[in-house]
Amino acid sequence: MESKFIPADVEEKLYRQWEERGYFTAKVNREKKPFSIILPPPNANGFLHMGHAMQTYEDIMIRYHKLQGYETMWLLGTDHAGIETQYVFEKELRKQGKSRFDYDRETLYQMIYEFVEKSKGNIKNQFKRLGFALDWSHETYTLDPKTVKIVYKTFEKFFNQGLVYRANRLVNFCTRDGTSFSDLEVVSQETQGSLYHIKFPVKEGGSITIATTRPETMLGDVGVMVNPKDKRYKAMIGQTVILPITNREVPIIADEYVDMKFGTGAVKITPAHDFNDFEIAKKHNLTYPPVIGFDGKMQNTGIVDGMKVKAAREEVLKQLEEQGLLLKTEPHEMVIKTCYKCGNVLEPLPLEQWYIQIKPLSTKAKQLIEDGKITIYPKRFKRIAIQILDDYIDWNISRQNVWGIRIPAYKCTSTGEWFAAAEAPTVCKICGKTDFEQDPDIFDTWFSSAQWPFATLQTIGQDFFEYFYPTTVLETGYDILRAWVARMIMFGHEITGEVPFQNVFLHGMVRDKQGQKMSKSKGNVINPLELVDKYGADAVRAALIFGTKEGNDVPMSESKVMSMRNFANKLWNMGRFIFMNQNPDAKTERSENEEILKELEKEFAKVEKKYHAHMTKYEFAKAFDLMYDFTWHRLADHYIEQLKDDIRNGNMDVLERLKRIYLQSLRCIHPYMPFVTDAIWQVFKGEDTSLLVS
RNA sequence: GGACCUGUGGCUCAGUGGUAGAGCGUUCGAUUCACAUUCGAAAGGUCGAAGGUUCGAAUCCUUCCAGGUCCACCA
DSSP states (O other), X not given: OOSSOOHHHHHHHHHHHHHHTTTTOOOOOTTSOEEEEEOOOOBTTOOOOHHHHTTXXXXXXXXXXXXXXXXXXXXXXXXXXXXXXXXXXXXXXXXXXXXXXXXXXXXXXXXXXXXXXXXXXXHHHHHHHTTOOOEEEEEEETTSHHHHHHHHHHHHHHHHHTSEEEEEEEEEEETTTTEEEOXXXXXXXXXXXXXXXXXXXXXXXXXXXXXXXXGGXXXXXXXXXXXXXXXXXXXXXXXXXXXXXXXOEEEEEEOTTSOTTSTTSEEEEOGGGOHHHHHHHHHTTOOOOOOBOTTSBBOSOSSSTTXXXXXXXXXXXXXXXXXXXXXXXXXXXXXXXXXXXXXXXXXXXXXXXXXXXXXXXXXXHHHHHHTTSSEEESTHHHHHHHHHHHHOOOEEOEEOOSSSOBOOEEEETTTOOEEEOSSOXXXXXXXXXXXXXXXXXXXXXXXXXXXXXXXXXXXXXXXXXXXXXXXXXXXXXXXXXIXXXXXXXXXXXXXXXXXXXEEEEXXXXXXXXXXXXXXXXXXXOOOHHHHHXXXXXXXXXXXHHTTOOTTSOEEOOHHHHHHHHHHHHHHHHHHHXXXXXXXXXXXXXOOTTHHHHHHHHHHHHHHHHHHHXXXXXXXXXXXXXHHHIIIIIIIIIIIIHHHXXXXXXXXXXXXXXXXXXXXXXXXXXXXXXXXXXXXXXXXXXXXXXXXXXX
């Protein structure tokens, strides 16, 4: 045995052994109880970051349960990651002076497919570096034909149930990325804007002054609105406003929605470009002519067509000013919605899209959580999950991209009606003829992600699905409770009639050592693989768990990794001491220190009991802290020091009893630090053995 | 506007009713010993503030202050 534990000497070899010996391969074994976790699917073209390293929790659970005699499955699959990947790919295209518009749909899809295939191996090898006991033999991919078929079936089922519907509504549209987004992908940003007070002449005489932040949309206005209780404007309700610049005539209507205290108490109505106005217009049977196109340029105005929104605003303001109608411009704190991907200001635009009717699903999902069919750890997230489900609104699943699963919805060209078909149709389900066309849109990536637990297991095989579903635990960051976890519960239960997972365990975000969010712009991003190279995987894993509280954010610092590396080395050297003092020829006799040994055995029994209690309560840090303290400061510093002379004198009874407790401690620590513990185990038991299957 | 999280030694965090803890850092000492990636010891905290409950509060309750996160949103 070396005098130091050198991770690089054992990590690769051990991982290969574990994998080759099939320790990670899940089987359907009715003799054993199943324990399964679905890995949150990493982006197929992504790279490992600290967030992935936090999934060490899953490895801990898997290894612990394997040691407890469960049949475990840690299922891995990769995600095509729709817009994320397309975005990265477009960047690559730009480097070559090209854009996505240079290719037709099929070519572009094929190009991205190949791009992803090339980088798919990266993330997988990086997961291996962390020692994750993932079942590589049952790997899946969201774009596997089998998986896609399942996603199609879900859509068809929802369509036929009326849970999916098509509606023409305003969507959050990114004119740069050329697609709509769901409400969850919108980033609100506080900005300093302006509130413009504009005077509109009234046909019947006089004028009315409105306040707006978006004067350019005036070109598409269909009315002016006041509060019916507002005495200032009561007499004007029903009169006609002559819109400046276009000279169009629109009515003054009344609606309770208007806040009398804000601005002038009079609002212009722009149904095509404002979510609230859209609803109002529907209520009052007004039209909604769009004046902004999907390219972000003005249209149908006859005045500023082809201009970008900002320029058009300047032009409109200029003309208003010339006519003396711009009465006031005041600074105004406002929140604008921006694209989470590119930061562009999102434009509310009317577009026909597919929506999931959420209420029936979210009500049921909430029930499942309240009834304890799904238990959430740490428990404060239960309240949050319920809140999220209460607030969930209908989900727009259509995206105007190429990279993704195309929606299996078809439109009858003669009637204009839509039908869904999981199997590619040969004839129109509406009219029976062959005149139909498929929706060009693709699914929001989360639509397939929401089906991940059952889609993966069903892809692997019906027997796997029956045995491992519902999965035991879903482990992920609390940041995707809304976007992913909640949707999986809703979809999983609706499709399978069962919960997708019995437990949810949520971890916090990895921060830097000052507690700051890691970001490229701050330059404080720590690459987990660099730390693995330097200190070993065990040290990195342990640093994320030691002295933390589940669900809280974890500050990551190199010094913490170092101290965990020291712990790995301590374990190694405890083993080295015991190993070197083994002597089969030595005498075995009762020690004079029998009482100390008895005390140690008693103490360890207590520690072990406590350890298992923590593990079953998802208190992983407590269990680890306990073992850290016991092995280092009790077993090594206290007991071994006291029994040292006995051992050196060749008392094998003492050594054997010490060894038993030591190896048993390694077993407890193995889920956290698999490499060092198994490396030591093999020193004692031989290279053809492993702690993981002991 | 609503909700949640955090506030404990220099730094980063555990501790949720019974005499204040860890890691890192600091100081002093030890060391031909399994480990200097070690061991022993020490310094360092009125547990964000105030009030309340209790025999007893870092821990429970109320209010406030500070930092962070999420959701909603008035043109």
